[in-house]
Amino acid sequence: MQQPVQENYTISGYFVFFIIGVCQAAANIFNFQARIVRDAGQDSWISIIIIGLGLNVIIWMIYKMLGNPNKDVIDLHQTIFGKYIGNAISLLIVGYFFFMALFCFRAYMEIILVWVFPTAKVWTMAAFFICIFYYVISGGFRVIAGFSFFYLFLTPLLWWLYFPVKQGEFHNLLPMFNHSVAELLQGSRASGFIFFGLEALLIYFPFLKEPEKHSKWAHFAILFTTFKYVVLIIVTLMYFSQGLLQHALWPTLAMTKIIEFSFLARFEYLFIFLWMLVIVPTVCIYIWCCTRILKRVTVLKPRITLPAMLAILFIAANTFKERTQIVLLENFINKIGFYFIFIYIPILFIISIFAIRRVQSN
Amino acid sequence: MLPNLKQALRASMKSDDFMQTTVVIQDKQLFLSFYKTLVSHEQLHHDLLSFLMIPNEGIDTLDDLKALIPLENITLSSDLTEIRKSVSEGSIFLQLDDGSNDGLIVDISDPMLGHRINNDTENEYSVLGPKVGFVENIDINLSLLRRGLGTEKLIFEEHKIGTLSRTRVVIAYMEDVTNPQHINTARQRLLDLDFDVVFETALLEQLITDNSNSPFPLFLSSERLDRIMYSLINGEVAIICDGSPSVITGPTTIFSFIISPEDYYLPWIMGSFFRLIRYFGVAFSILATSFYVAILTFHYNIIPRDLLGPIIESRSNVPFPPLLEVLFLEITIELLREAGSRLPTKVSQTLGIVGGIILGQAAVAAGLTSNILLIIVSLSALASFTTPIFKISNTIRFLRFPLIVLAYLWGGLGIMMGLILILGHLLRLKSLGSPYIVPLFPFRYNSFSDSIVRSSFTMLYNRFFTTRPLTQQRYTVRKNKDIGDDYNNE
Numbered sequence: 001m002q003q004p005v006q007e008n009y010t011i012s013g014y015f016v017f018f019i020i021g022v023c024q025a026a027a028n029i030f031n032f033q034a035r036i037v038r039d040a041g042q043d044s045w046i047s048i049i050i051i052g053l054g055l056n057v058i059i060w061m062i063y064k065m066l067g068n069p070n071k072d073v074i075d076l077h078q079t080i081f082g083k084y085i086g087n088a089i090s091l092l093i094v095g096y097f098f099f100m101a102l103f104c105f106r107a108y109m110e111i112i113l114v115w116v117f118p119t120a121k122v123w124t125m126a127a128f129f130i131c132i133f134y135y136v137i138s139g140g141f142r143v144i145a146g147f148s149f150f151y152l153f154l155t156p157l158l159w160w161l162y163f164p165v166k167q168g169e170f171h172n173l174l175p176m177f178n179h180s181v182a183e184l185l186q187g188s189r190a191s192g193f194i195f196f197g198l199e200a201l202l203i204y205f206p207f208l209k210e211p212e213k214h215s216k217w218a219h220f221a222i223l224f225t226t227f228k229y230v231v232l233i234i235v236t237l238m239y240f241s242q243g244l245l246q247h248a249l250w251p252t253l254a255m256t257k258i259i260e261f262s263f264l265a266r267f268e269y270l271f272i273f274l275w276m277l278v279i280v281p282t283v284c285i286y287i288w289c290c291t292r293i294l295k296r297v298t299v300l301k302p303r304i305t306l307p308a309m310l311a312i313l314f315i316a317a318n319t320f321k322e323r324t325q326i327v328l329l330e331n332f333i334n335k336i337g338f339y340f341i342f343i344y345i346p347i348l349f350i351i352s353i354f355a356i357r358r359v360q361s362n
Numbered sequence: 363m364l365p366n367l368k369q370a371l372r373a374s375m376k377s378d379d380f381m382q383t384t385v386v387i388q389d390k391q392l393f394l395s396f397y398k399t400l401v402s403h404e405q406l407h408h409d410l411l412s413f414l415m416i417p418n419e420g421i422d423t424l425d426d427l428k429a430l431i432p433l434e435n436i437t438l439s440s441d442l443t444e445i446r447k448s449v450s451e452g453s454i455f456l457q458l459d460d461g462s463n464d465g466l467i468v469d470i471s472d473p474m475l476g477h478r479i480n481n482d483t484e485n486e487y488s489v490l491g492p493k494v495g496f497v498e499n500i501d502i503n504l505s506l507l508r509r510g511l512g513t514e515k516l517i518f519e520e521h522k523i524g525t526l527s528r529t530r531v532v533i534a535y536m537e538d539v540t541n542p543q544h545i546n547t548a549r550q551r552l553l554d555l556d557f558d559v560v561f562e563t564a565l566l567e568q569l570i571t572d573n574s575n576s577p578f579p580l581f582l583s584s585e586r587l588d589r590i591m592y593s594l595i596n597g598e599v600a601i602i603c604d605g606s607p608s609v610i611t612g613p614t615t616i617f618s619f620i621i622s623p624e625d626y627y628l629p630w631i632m633g634s635f636f637r638l639i640r641y642f643g644v645a646f647s648i649l650a651t652s653f654y655v656a657i658l659t660f661h662y663n664i665i666p667r668d669l670l671g672p673i674i675e676s677r678s679n680v681p682f683p684p685l686l687e688v689l690f691l692e693i694t695i696e697l698l699r700e701a702g703s704r705l706p707t708k709v710s711q712t713l714g715i716v717g718g719i720i721l722g723q724a725a726v727a728a729g730l731t732s733n734i735l736l737i738i739v740s741l742s743a744l745a746s747f748t749t750p751i752f753k754i755s756n757t758i759r760f761l762r763f764p765l766i767v768l769a770y771l772w773g774g775l776g777i778m779m780g781l782i783l784i785l786g787h788l789l790r791l792k793s794l795g796s797p798y799i800v801p802l803f804p805f806r807y808n809s810f811s812d813s814i815v816r817s818s819f820t821m822l823y824n825r826f827f828t829t830r831p832l833t834q835q836r837y838t839v840r841k842n843k844d845i846g847d848d849y850n851n852e
Contacts, residue, residue: 011804012804112775116660116773116774116775117660117772117773117775120772125772125775128772128779129779132779132782132783132786135783135786135787135790136786136789139786139789139790142789143786143789143790146789146803146804147785147786147789149802149803149805150785150803260666261666262666262668262669263666263669264664264666265663265664265665265666265667266661266663266664269661269664269774270664270774272775273774273775273777273778274778276775276778276779276782277778277782280782
């Protein structure tokens, strides 16, 4: 069993609201619509509500199985599966978080390359980003948590939705409720990826002060994300026709493009640049989780693993040449993320109930 | 037999201003050893010798001598090292001519010798409020503080720092208010120091700072008495150093550098408004020119059509890329500022006119820069002067340049990268072990009543949560009873 994290490295329990929220706001917000409407059409917003509410159960499971006596998922693995198998499974999660970071990072770079700087060299920008990541992560978890807090200042940006709503067509949402339950659930499954990021809670759980007392904030984070995406999908459905939407690459950006002020045209530039405030903490959280697991499972210090991880991230981000490769990665991420959150965590929860009972009776 | 103390003293004090004289009082001979540069002639006669001249029963021992001198700082000593040290600090060594190897150390040095007595806070001027500033002499500074906060709760803790200078450094704090953690941190860092001569608190600040590789000042330094008093009553630790007219306080936050004491002397609406103006000035000063570079290099399509015309028109004759144009003007402004601060006041006024107006106009006429850029650069220079503390305005001056270069490399993306790096840096910074950007992170919403805006005094009765004071409440709010309710009393 690990030592409890020292008081001055922990953060208040309510910070899960920001950390979960920022991960779920990351790169997906620009292009999640096209994937979802395929199954549930104009009722996709119901799909998102279903999965958003369902996720609260997952959060409840995480808070239930962590805490006493297991502090994080690495401990849990060791308790359930024994030291060696448990550690092996924990190491697999390193790969999972790394792919998450890679996707987040590369998807954002792709937006910049397509939308802002078509001629820019990927590696120069990536190198500078890697420096930022290194600087932030080496500040420790508190700094990363502080970073995630600042995404809240982007919330006023949601007011831009006023412009597409003004031009939108409410009839696009009608007829409501004409999809079968199976179709809605299919849509829910497709939209699972917009909620990725909450699984990092399994790793940073011991860094929260009085986590059980503040568990409501994790639920609020999920509800806030659900609300945000439901609003966004409704506005998108009003603004686009469904045929057009399926062929739009970044519907969110296409909608921001129409905004114009007397001092500012091309509002989406501002939107893309400010979104870095979300991407940087998200990638940092994932990479931090990688180094944290490696530190706990192996003897490797974060001083070594962090530069190594970032170097691999840098190389991996540069190997992508075409958009189709990123789409492949995205499909892969969506699959493993879905299985991790919706299959693996419940299974782990059920096993842990018996395992903990066994340990306590001994 | 040891050599005579007097001769030993003579042998070790080689400086020409070291004096040894003999004074005959009644029938006794008296040896005096002192530095004439430290003890003024007038003091020697007025404070010491005049008392010895009074007729008395005769001086046989040093104790008789001691009884005659009405000063409290008198010690009997025969230790050569101690005598040497105190004579070097301005004491007089008195010896009777009876061959004995001890004497009296009398401290009559004049602390005000060569010091100015008042300071009009010209560097941190405010229209309202007291214009009392600290001076180079630590005793005057301490007495100013003591008179300002007339309470036994105000504690001065004196240390001698500097292996050569043995400078008096005082840690001041309010008992029962200041968190002992801050006091211990400050004391520990000061005592762990090994440095030869401490000239200034600004120098001390760099030695005891949490992160010396940062452009941001991690201690608030001020020459204003009211500002330091305000920091003290809010539970901060003040460090006062002999020979320095500025006092540093910590733990501080980045927001306190934007606060001016005048905010509290104006009604809260005015105070908040001016404070917001200052925040805007800081943001404008850091970002304006880098936005110009980013927009004109990459994102000319984000300028609306009606605005594009004037910009193109004013830039049409400029042969340089925006980066060079901006750097040329920014460096000119920095040169003006640097020259202005090194010159006597009268000359620098003339220089401002010549440099600012004539040079700017000529640069536009010669086609070196555009009119619009001239406006932006001079506005951002003006905006950087709105900060009440000199140190943060230096930081703002400096931060502009990396942002301009980043804007040239990657446009708006580069600016955002720079800002994120600054934000990451701010999140990592600590002042005396406390986070630097509270109340923003860790988020303390009840401290926002006095950070971005200055609320009414009916809401400021609590101390800043950010310094974790032992006593939370500063005062109780009482409603003035004679203010009637005009609406309900008909």
